[in-house]
Amino acid sequence: MDLITIIFYFFAVLIVASAAVVVFSKNIMYSAFALLFTFFGVAAIYVLLNADFLALTQIMIYIGGILVLIIFGVMLTTRITGVDIKSGLMGKMQIGITGAALAILTITMGVMYSNVKWFTRDSEPLKDTISPIGRMLLTDYLLAFEAASVLLLIAIIGAAMIARRKKNIN
Amino acid sequence: MSETKRIEFEYSQIDSERMRLNVGPQHPSTHGVLRLEVELDGEIVTEVVPHIGYLHRCFEKHCEKMTYPQVIPYIDRMDYISAMNNEWPYVMGIEKLMGIEIPEKVEYIRLIFAELNRIANHQIAIATFGLDAGAFTPFLYLFRDREFILSIFEKASGGRLLYNYFWVGGLAADVHKEFKQDVLAIVKQVRETNKEIADLLLYNKIFIERVANVGILPADVAINYGCSGPVVRGSGLAFDLRKDAPYSFYDRFDFDVITGHGEVGTVGDCFDRNIVRFHEMEQSCRIIEQAIEQMPMEGDVREKLPKKIRPPKGEIYTKAENPKGELGFYIVSNGTDKPERIKSRGTSFVNLSVLPEISKGYLFADLIMILGSIDIVLGEVDR
Amino acid sequence: MKKYLNNIWLGIYTVLIGMKITFVHLFAKNVTVQYPNKHPLDKAGGDKMPMNARNRIFNDMELCNGCNGCARACPVNCITVETLKVVPGDAPPLKNGEKRGLWVTNYTIDFAKCCFCGLCIDPCPTEAIKMTTEFEYSQYDRGNLLYKFSKMTDEQIKQKKELLANFTAEKAKKEAEAKKAAEQAKAAEAPKPETGDGK
């Protein structure tokens, strides 16, 4: 077992365990904070996959942005001053059925993945990821990049529009 | 940037949870054991309910069991920041009841000490107000100067905080020989420090932003609530008992009544209340300088009085301009050596009652500043 | 726009002014003293304490005549005085030469209660009670703050009590005899009985 393997398994277990907490925890605040470890583990997986820029983006946007938003959302939509926050579940029957179906799906996919002979070709290890990404964003993917930036702008404005406090009209 | 107006309530459809917050009785900036029950909508204060009485010491009940001179140490402990000023109206009242004439020297010493104590009180008021805003260093500079003033008091009376110095018919002890030079040196020091404080704290942009347009108290509301002292003068009303109903020798001196005039914001905001205190220190310095010039150094400081002080049957209400406002004592004498009833008009008690009125609709941080700008002492609120 | 820029400028400028002031103070002489090292009572260093500072009360038992004036003047009742009448001839005079009328068997000041108002000093006829500049009296036990000034031991008190009892008994006897004599002499008029105790 080399170092990479140990690190991979460590983070894989971290991801799966914390994702399980996210999904199965009754306390929605626990879910939100467990998401932190999922995101962090995923960032570590990115580093293992030589995507350092993406790993840092993951930390910055997912943890510094989205997770904070989610925590705020949780706090604003529940009684925040108490520490026990429950989130409702569907009926037991439905949970069983969906759980079983998804478990079967996951296992099938897993088995399928491990049996499929993927066409793998190791790409040459990159010394610097940021400049190729930048170059690519501004050449091949320029349109998508611009569209994404417009989308972000619209999302900011739209979110502010939807969530802002309305004056009481009556 | 400074348009921090009173935020109008927009009772939005977001039923954002109202948070009830207990500020105090143990909180760094309630200036004692005051408990405020605050209802917050986010950070906006929607309701303030002061709960007082944590420091209640049954002052008025005690007075009924005490002889007249024994009451004075209890009075010291009302507004313990300006104990000299506290003693004065009480002593004046009994002297008026008994018809005692006070030697001129005593009156001058009392006046000088009262004004020095006014400076000391305002120093604490400004210092703690700065501390509420998070500025720690000016706090210590002002406390340093206050210690110099207290040293003078100590040389005269022996106490640094609670003096028991103004006695019926005179003073507890004579002042020391170098009294005049010492006082003048302190006046000089106070002026120097005040310059620094103005630059370091009062006219600092951040501080101005914190206090301007916050906690606006209109003059008519202030009068209706019975506010006095810098609180009402900050609202632009020149109500000063030293000018309006001159007692002692205040009519002999030339000084101005400082009023707030909305220097950086609206008239009657926290800045005005605070800056009134600041400029009053300068006026006190002027009074002290004039008094030092006129004061005789020779003479006795105590009238010959019977061993037991027995004012005739009667009632009197004496008031004086305390640093915090009008302090009055309603003394009812029944002819014995113990008072029938002493009712005190606690300045802070009255001033504090205005807090719920002026703090609604501001942010929680502003509530702390408003409380600081009223300058209360819980010893006087709870008595 | 002008206001906006002015605000920014004022913000930076006043902050710099404040920083200048604190920087100057950084090198200024500090005003605090190292308290136990530089003791205020120590004339050499620190702020000298004025001689009339009101701190621990000291009662000179050689001067005290047990008149109870200080206890009556005290607003918080922290002084306890118990006395015994002296037997004529037994009592040495006070330090200032006055006649001693009472033995002070117990003179206790509770400094946990004392409010240092100084009212007890004034009524003292012999200037026995004084306020000193001594101000340190931390104790682990509140009982230690009861300062007993009377030096009389229990034995002495007992002795004095006996003396007094004998004396009063003798006196009463004499009085009774006198009374008897008087009664015998004038059956109609009886002299008023004198009260024995006094403070």
Added chain:
Amino acid sequence: MLAQEIYEKLKAEFGDAIIEFKQEPFFDPFVQVAPEKLFDISLYLRDTPELDFDYLSLLGGMDYKENLGVVYHLYSIKLKHSFILKVTVSKDNPVVPSVERIWRSADWHEREAYDMFGIRFEGHHNLIRILCPYDWEGFPLRKDYVQPDEYHGMKVPY
């Protein structure tokens, strides 16, 4: 304006409601009024321009052994004169109309008078104890008050 003149003015306006005017040596001159009319008199004192008592310095309860009383010290900031009103009520049913709506400073003072003397102020919006604990029993400043031995299991005289 002197107290005498104010008294005459009040007497002309309210007649019998003004019970007594006392001006003696060692006494600040005061007017004793009937408690029923107190609110109207106070309103008149505040709103008449030549009286203009806009400032209530002090409101204090009193115990006159056989009955209770309330003393109002008024002051006019503009005209710089002061005046004293007194009412007395019986100890059995000490009810005084509240002047809180006229001078807001009466709010806490009245609560204090209620706290200490048990004088009930009719029309006060929140007449609860202010200095003593909310569940304290008895009214401490009455002359016949007996100190309780215990409060919630704590010895009172420590």
Added chain:
Amino acid sequence: MEHQILTFYDWVAKLSSSELVALILIVTLPLVFLIVYALVAILGELKISAFIQERLGPMRTGPWGIIQPVAEVVKLLQKEDITPDAANKPLFNMAPFLMFTAAYAGFAVIPFSSHFVPAGINLGLFYIFAMGSLAVIGLVMGGWASNNKYSLLGALRSVAQIVSYEIPAAIVILSIVVLASSMNLQVINANQGGWFWNWYVFGGPGSIWKLLVIPFTFGMFLLYLIASLAETNRTPFDIPEGESEIVAGYHTEYSGMKFAMFFFAEYANMFVVAALLSILFFGGWNSPFGDFMNGPIWGVFWFISKSFFFVFVQIWLRWTLPRLRVDQLMGVSWKVMTPVAFLCFFAVGLWAMLK
């Protein structure tokens, strides 16, 4: 990096002929430095505040009180570790360690000298920035799990504050990246070699025309200084823990070791931002005077003294200024700093294009 230099790591590896030793050394050295630094900074805070206020500060522990920080740490370690009964215990216990991890993680890429950087990754600047955003979660976690209203208010305030101040800080950092055309902190440092006028606060290396860009770079320095104060929750931006309002904010309920962790994290953060200031604007480990006292060993000296100067500035500001209100804080960030930062960004970008 183009120019291969023998690093401290290589040197140790060669000396001990073991990569592991070098690895362990390189991981523990910043921790050792952090501990020493924290002690020095705590003493500095105590002493500087004392001198500013004309006091003496701690004088009892050791000569001139220099053992005071050690004593304080020992005291904190001895203290009872109280967990409030109503708190959410797992999160309550986790928060301080998360905070400390986030603060310490920043040390991984700080170049102490031209030859010593724990991890000389290409995205150093970006990395420090990303780690800064990790601390936010620690704050919210601690504030929320304490089940104290003051803590919750403090946590919410601090999140709003840190998130808003990341924007001007990010723009300033991007401007520096534009100037240096690299995110590697070592490259940014190396670019500022030579005399002190080559520092980025003076527009970086360039001809006399760079006088035009100096106002903007200096403005960027001020902006980053202010933003860094806000990100480390120091006065005048200490509203998340403003003790006169919300007692102690998010760490009201903490005591003992966990409080020490928060405390440590704050000081570590202070150093990280001070180091970034000195790297981005003041040449990092470069000597200000050309080749005079330059080199890998002197580099450590220059870097640490520059960083300590900015730590001193933070302390100095703390004991000078009052604290802003929460809405003014946001106003300063969004209405003043963000537009000015954009202005500087455009100016610098234009300059970099023309250069």
Added chain:
Amino acid sequence: MGIGLTHYLILSVILFGLGMFAIITRKNAIMVLMGLELVLNSANINFIAFAKYGGMNIEGHVAAIFVIILAAAEAAVALAIVLNIYQNYKHVNVDEIDRMKE
């Protein structure tokens, strides 16, 4: 056994399954959102894994960046909508929200 593509893919599918489970079974809208983030993350792992092992190289990274951007935009808008729902319904249970306008 070294770590290969398959490991990453299996990790991603587990994450996907957990995310889907949350999306389907949870009532709370924010929980649904969190599930969605898990699913997006699993997709991202796939992208990066293929970028390394499938020879897609940097293009996989770019695709992942777009996913992250979309996730950010989606989170902002979705949370705004959730807040709005909370205003109207005083709860955020997705299966009880059956009217568009009140």
